[in-house]
Amino acid sequence: MSRRGERPMVPEAEFTSYYGQPIINPPVWEPLDIAGYLFLGGLAGMSSLVAVGSDATGRLALARVAKTGAVAAAGLSLVALVHDLGRPARFLNMLRVFKVTSPMSVGSWLLAAYVPAAGVSALSAWSGRLPRIGGLATAAAALLGSGVATYTAALITDTSVPAWHEGHREMPFVFVGSAATAAGGLGLLAAPVAETVPARNLAVGGVAVELLAFERMRKRMGMVAESFDTPKAKPFIRAAQGLALAGAVGALVGRRSRLVSALSGAALLAASAATRWGIFHAGMASAEDPKYTVVPQRQRTVTPTA
Template structure:
């Protein structure tokens, strides 16, 4: 809500011309004319925000976003390792997928308050709801990862274990990216405006995290697929994020401010540096370099998810990120009409 300057008096406020008419009148009077009303200051009725700020806990929800990406990409890596005869790479990938999705579910339930609330989301299946689809996806994916990891550790039930690994790999890409659809389906400006590229950003981020875990835990001789995944994932994550910011316009501004900006800089440094070091760590004696590269990739992926979370909260807090794009869309429609 734009309030007139109270010092000008009620009569001046009543007679002042605002909007496009005011702009045309000021242009006719010349450049030296002082405006009759002050510049717009965005606020809302009774000081209340235009959007309700997300009340999610950063550690729970940003952690949920991060761990889901790590789990989904690790399932793909585990299936590839099993298909190419790399058991020392497949085991940490399977364990990573099972552990990450378990922790992701724990973070989600902790934010919801009690497990019954998650179970209530499974009472119906609504294809048009990302939350409903995601809940069923997690309910089917998590047992598969646990079964695959348990069979590998036990060294028994290889056929059921291989089937569980393959099924988890089929669901893995959806698990790694559905959270991007979930947050973009909200009214939060810095999440919603990135709906086209955000799934690709999360896919790349999940790939770098899974590759990082494998580089830390697997022998260098079997970690070739993880090194390639690190390079490709970093290119996808960083490239898609830059495209997203350019397309978002004003809604990208929270990514360049405050905590989100600092986290993004950390993510860029760790992800690009980790991918470069991973590409150079293919020699058997480069075990330490591979571990450092893996740790950097894990940290960079986490920093990106927390940056996205904090940027969204900041954009919901400031009404201009909601009001200005709406006005621009209205002007565009009027011009087209």
């Protein structure tokens, strides 16, 4: 008996939702606070790594710039976080426990330890006093800074927001590349040209990592990647990519020009910030549209029939 192909009697289901209402509650985060917090944390943490490397190679002016940028960015990121929480007591309450499985708990403790270390490092660099203590603080800030620059990727991908959660594999690389782009850009902007080689190399490498990881993330995310093309997110993503490429080219061709280096540094800083704002707005858009929650879940639950 030959088998005949069966014809489906029920048409394939199309996506619908209850009056178009979101399936999940979008985060009640303000762009200036949280996107700024994501950007500043990356800039601070990676700048501390630049600082310890600059000290080790005798680039004292670059080290001073990196240390200053680290403590300023860390302080502002803490202010942004506290402002979003509503009052300082809420941040202090998060330090009552340490939960290794919670990115927010780990991040709160990282910031609480990092900001004083970065502050002592910068103070010693500018005053010239207590160099040994300053060196220890610089090393501590660099050690903690690697976590400060990256934990925010775990923080947002650990949520149920589709555009963030679906990018959990590549998002840490995007954030690391973006942080390196920002820290390198700061060095190009403010340090003497003679000392900017490490910052230049870091910035160009950061741009490459960020752009490649972001494109890989978009391809793997499928339809959820559409959220990066929404009206609020798309301008930031395009600006980030354009500024990053322009800044990288300027960093390579302007090795001896103070003006070109400074302009490249400014472009790279702006590119890193635009990346964080674009990712933030894409996440909010994906949380507000129920299809980005329901359709991927349906696709994961469908099993092929024999």
